[in-house]
Amino acid sequence: MTERRYFGTDGVRGEVGGPTINAAFALRLGYAAGRVLARQYPGRGRPAVIIGKDTRISGYMLESALEAGLSAAGIDVLLAGPVPTPAVAYLTRALRLVAGIVISASHNPFQDNGIKFFSAQGMKLPDEIEAQIEAEIDQPVGCVGSEALGRARRIDDAAGRYIEFCKSTFPNELDLSGLRIVVDAAHGAAYHIAPHVFRELGAEVFAIGCQPDGFNINEKVGAMHPEALVEEVRLRGADLGIALDGDADRLQMVDGTGRLYNGDELLYAIVCDRMKQKPVEGVVGTLMTNLGFEKQMQALGVGFERAKVGDRYVLEAMQRRGWLYGGESSGHLLCLDCHTTGDGIIAALQVLTAMSRSGKSLDELVSELKMYPQKMVNVPLAPGVKWQAHRGLQAAREAVEKQLGDRGRVLIRASGTEPKLRLMVEADELALVEDGLRELVAVNLAID
Structure with missing residues (x-):
């Protein structure tokens, strides 16, 4: 595949x-995407797409520029306003649109933003379509004839439609009455949605991180900063806490004692509940998924595969295998029997389903999952150093792996955003982790 110039994972x-991430580029991207989408769906009249965004101040600018580019290419535009990323995936399918566009930088601070696409099926846009859009981006922006220009309109009930969809993934015979839940929306896209979902299912909800001002998204709240949730759960004497990130596709949870549960533990609770309903063939994790999770899947007779870090790669592996469940330690959890993409609100509802069906606390649900100690160190990586072929590093890795045996593992990977090498050791005992990490860090990468 041709190297991407603009699109990342x-x-x-x-x-x-x-x-x-500026108005001029967004205009060109909208026009390029519109031209490609118009070719993809000939004979369907004027194709339509939906645009959703999170709460960043820059969303207004990018939304307007994308709308103009798409309209100039003859594409109708539906504007959903601030809604979670998975809401756009759902609405794209529900409204029978040709694509969905999300303006969000997820868990990043407000100074960043991003633009990503969903296909008509509510999944990440195929690589070949992204490649076609990239090929068009640097072409001059034109305009179809006036009679063929796209129209734009706002969807006033986008949030309500998505709230009902989320609730539909929770069993009809169950409710959340009697539960006191703190919901932290990270001042992001779910600020006016997540509290309603849990409240309408019967819970008493205390909302934090639900006062966006365009600049405070993910700031000391949400899944990236669960300390605020832990504090609020304890302050309120709540039973549970639910934290989302800026675009609400990532989940962290806290129990009444203030214990934090990461994506591996939450996915385990979901899988164990599903196994009681019908067999689960396999689960997809990532290179960062805790080794204890993998070993517990083996003990349960459930297949397990590691994908590269990123929910896109998790989904690709799930589709290739025909498996329904997967996720990342960071909290991107996919339940393809509920939705086509990762969804923090829906994942939380599946954990609550497991608790309601079993009558167990979250701690009890994951009690058989032994999480291995895991530590990571970032070391500088000088330009031109080919760490994969570095003899000293590979020798140290082999020595550590030999020492660990089947009690642990080593992961070495380059950062995708900065000139650093990530060294990670995981084992069933902390001492083994620390000894192995010291041996790896001691390698001088400047000398081979």
Whole structure:
């Protein structure tokens, strides 16, 4: 595949005002995407797309520029306003549109933003379509004839439609009455949605991180900063806490004692509940998924595969295998029997389903999952150093792996965003982790 110039693993993302996240580029991207989509769906009249966004101040600018480019290419535009990323995936399918567009930088601070696409099926846009859009981006922006211009309109009930969809993934015979839940929406896209979902299912809800001002998204709240949720759960004497990130596709949960549960633990609770309903063939994790999770899947007779870090790669592996469940330690959880993409609200509802069906606390649900100690160190990586072929590093890795045996593992990977090498050791005992990490860090990468 041709090297991408603009699209990363999750659309286009960068600092606002940079080479890609600006009004001029968004206009060109909208026009290019419109031309490609019009060719993809000939004979369907004027194709239509939906645009959703999170709460960043730059969303207004990018939304208007995309709308103009798409309209100039003859595409109708439906504007959903601030809604979670998975809401756009759902609405794209529900409204029978040709694509969905999300303006969000997920868990990043407000100075960043991004643009990503969903296909008509509510999944990440195929690589070949992204490649076609990239090929068009640097072409001059034109305009179809006036009679063929796209129209734009706002969807006033986008949030309500999505709230009902989320609730539909929770069993009809169950409710959340009697539960006191703190919901933290990270001042992001779910600020006016997530509290309603849990409240309408019967819970008493205390909302934090639900006062966006365009600048405070993910700031000391949400899944990236669960300390605020832990504190609020304890303060309120709540039973549970639910934290989302800026675009609400990532989940962290806290129980009444203030214990934090990451994506691996939450996915385990979901899988164990599903196994009681029908067999689960397999689960997809990532290179960062805790080794304890993998070993527990083996003990349960459930297949397990590691994908590269990124929910896109998790989904690709799930589709290839025909498996329904997967996720990342960071909290991107996919339940393809509920939705086509990762969804923090729906994932939380599946954990609550497991608790309601079993009558167990979250701690009890994951009690058999032994999470292995895991530590990571970032070390500088000088330009031109080929760490994969570095003899000293590979020798140290082999020595550590030999020492660990089947009690642990080593993961070495380069950062995708900065000149650093990530060294990670995981084992069933902390001492083994620390000894192994010291041996790896001691390698001088400047000398081979």
